[in-house]
Amino acid sequence: MQDNDNDASLEALKDIRSIMDRSSRFVSLSGMSGIWAGLTACAGAAIAYTWLRKPEFSYIGAPTVGTPENFDSFTIKLMFLGIMVFLVAFAGAFYFTLKKARKHKHTLWTNASKQLILHLFYPLFAGGVFSVSFIYNGCGMFVGPACLAFYGLALISASRHTLSDIRYLGMLEVALGCCSLFLPGFGLYFWGFGFGVLHIIYGAMMWTKYDK
Amino acid sequence: MSNPIGQLNKIFDSRIRIGIMSALMVTEEVNFNELKNLIDVTDGNLATHLKTLEENVYIKVHKGFIGRKTNTTYSITTEGQKAFRAHLDALEKIIKGLS
Numbered sequence: 229m230q231d232n233d234n235d236a237s238l239e240a241l242k243d244i245r246s247i248m249d250r251s252s253r254f255v256s257l258s259g260m261s262g263i264w265a266g267l268t269a270c271a272g273a274a275i276a277y278t279w280l281r282k283p284e285f286s287y288i289g290a291p292t293v294g295t296p297e298n299f300d301s302f303t304i305k306l307m308f309l310g311i312m313v314f315l316v317a318f319a320g321a322f323y324f325t326l327k328k329a330r331k332h333k334h335t336l337w338t339n340a341s342k343q344l345i346l347h348l349f350y351p352l353f354a355g356g357v358f359s360v361s362f363i364y365n366g367c368g369m370f371v372g373p374a375c376l377a378f379y380g381l382a383l384i385s386a387s388r389h390t391l392s393d394i395r396y397l398g399m400l401e402v403a404l405g406c407c408s409l410f411l412p413g414f415g416l417y418f419w420g421f422g423f424g425v426l427h428i429i430y431g432a433m434m435w436t437k438y439d440k
Numbered sequence: 441m442s443n444p445i446g447q448l449n450k451i452f453d454s455r456i457r458i459g460i461m462s463a464l465m466v467t468e469e470v471n472f473n474e475l476k477n478l479i480d481v482t483d484g485n486l487a488t489h490l491k492t493l494e495e496n497v498y499i500k501v502h503k504g505f506i507g508r509k510t511n512t513t514y515s516i517t518t519e520g521q522k523a524f525r526a527h528l529d530a531l532e533k534i535i536k537g538l539s
């Protein structure tokens with residue numbers, strides 16, 4: 229009799245936990261989304277590297293002459309590349325998450341996913357504005373650190389509404405962004421590590437933990 | 441020591457009512473269809489249990505509109521939060537007391 233009560237209570241608590249999680253957190257986020265975003269970022273960083281390495285820019289390692297400092301055509305080309313990387317990464321991430329949601333028959337558009345989008349994109353938008361203002365004011369070397377720091381803050385703020393693991397990824401990105409502030413000229417390396425390598429590692433970890 | 445089983449709230453005997461309360465504890469408000477998807481229950485069944493919770497003033501009902509379609513949302517009351525926490529405490533005591 230007592231065992232029965234115990235089992236029933238455990239069962240009830242399990243139900244409660246599962247429903248609380250599903251109603252407040254968007255759990256369909258796929259690890260593959262992270263891996264995809266990381267691969268896209270690596271490809272983007274590689275392309276940017278070949279452009280920036282050309283002798284006429286001498287940007288990598290020592291941002292002196294030719295630092296993208298104003299809206300010249302080269303800077304616009306770089307910005308366009310950045311935006312493309314973001315769009316391709318985001319579209320792929322969305323696709324893998326949609327696939328996972330379908331597989332588990334979860335609804336995609338819920339209170340939790342709306343909160344997730346709001347809390348992710350608000351800091352990201354601020355980061356975008358900062359980046360554009362840095363380029364506009366001729367401080368191109370701060371774009372990489374700003375991208376990393378604001379993206380990290382966005383992940384931290386969104387982590388309450390999805391798998392909480394992304395909070396630690398966010399913290400790492402913020403730390404990387406802060407470090408790269410003091411190593412001007414190596415922004416692209418930090419950028420590639422933060423958006424590329426960390427995403428792949430984290431995506432793979434989350435994939436083995438939740439999706440496998 | 442009083443028996444924790446006696447502290448369990450009879451209203452939360454049903455799995456569906458527990459489900460509704462759990463969802464409302466962590467969100468500001470939830471509409472009927474989202475609840476239905478979360479708890480996996482038929483319309484009629486869900487409506488009956490929502491009614492019971494409303495009569496006990498554990499939840500508040502808010503009837504609104506999205507365009508011309510009605511959109512009924514539910515949120516938890518302070519009494520509802522208190523009652524549900526007490527119920528969780530009792531469940532916890534039962535498990536701790538027996539393990």
